Amino acid sequence: MQNNHLIALVLVVSTLFLASVSVARQISDEQKKEIVYKKYSDYKKEFPAVWDIHPRKAMELLDQGKVLFVDTRTPAEMSVSMLPAAITMDTLLANPDAYKHKTIVGYCTISKRSGLFAKEMARKGITVTNLKGGKLAWLLEGGNVYDEKGIEVRRTHVYSDEWNLAPAGYKTEKFNFLEKILQTR
Numbered sequence: 005m006q007n008n009h010l011i012a013l014v015l016v017v018s019t020l021f022l023a024s025v026s027v028a029r030q031i032s033d034e035q036k037k038e039i040v041y042k043k044y045s046d047y048k049k050e051f052p053a054v055w056d057i058h059p060r061k062a063m064e065l066l067d068q069g070k071v072l073f074v075d076t077r078t079p080a081e082m083s084v085s086m087l088p089a090a091i092t093m094d095t096l097l098a099n100p101d102a103y104k105h106k107t108i109v110g111y112c113t114i115s116k117r118s119g120l121f122a123k124e125m126a127r128k129g130i131t132v133t134n135l136k137g138g139k140l141a142w143l144l145e146g147g148n149v150y151d152e153k154g155i156e157v158r159r160t161h162v163y164s165d166e167w168n169l170a171p172a173g174y175k176t177e178k179f180n181f182l183e184k185i186l187q188t189r
Contacts, residue, residue: 036169037137037144043114044137051119054126056136059145062109072096072106074132076118077161084161084177085149087111087142093121100130111135111142113163143171 031039048056057065065071066088073090075082082092090111096103108131110118115138122132135142143149143160151157159175162168170176 033171040137040140047116051123054122054134056134058136059142072103072108074110076112076121081161085157108132109135111138114138
């Protein structure tokens, strides 16, 4: 009987995955961008006092050498790709004064986690601006991502099927929820 439940779970997860992949491939990058910014707008209600920055403005600051990106995702997500010269939260927290001369911009997939991080940092007196729409908006606005060696890549971690909104031409990776369920048994 337990195997039947597992088979049913696999079928449901597979069907949902295929449906989300199909939808993601059928919509344009402009439509994806609209979805990403709408989702971010909804999340922004959880951290209204946090300043945010549009990806294109962040790109301008990057070109001027005036920005520092802080990746608030997990190491597994970061291993897929990161924004240019991004550092981890731990690196920032180890010596925040070392980065005072730059605009510190936090990000994650959609910038919910980074918004909450920025909110927490404000309580500690550290100003962190949040990347509007996160890494997905960055990519949809034409930004590049890099592997841990600093080599530009065309892949991104999208967290889950719901966030499979990367631009055309990008390979997406996400958590394997089924594998996690099976590991907890």
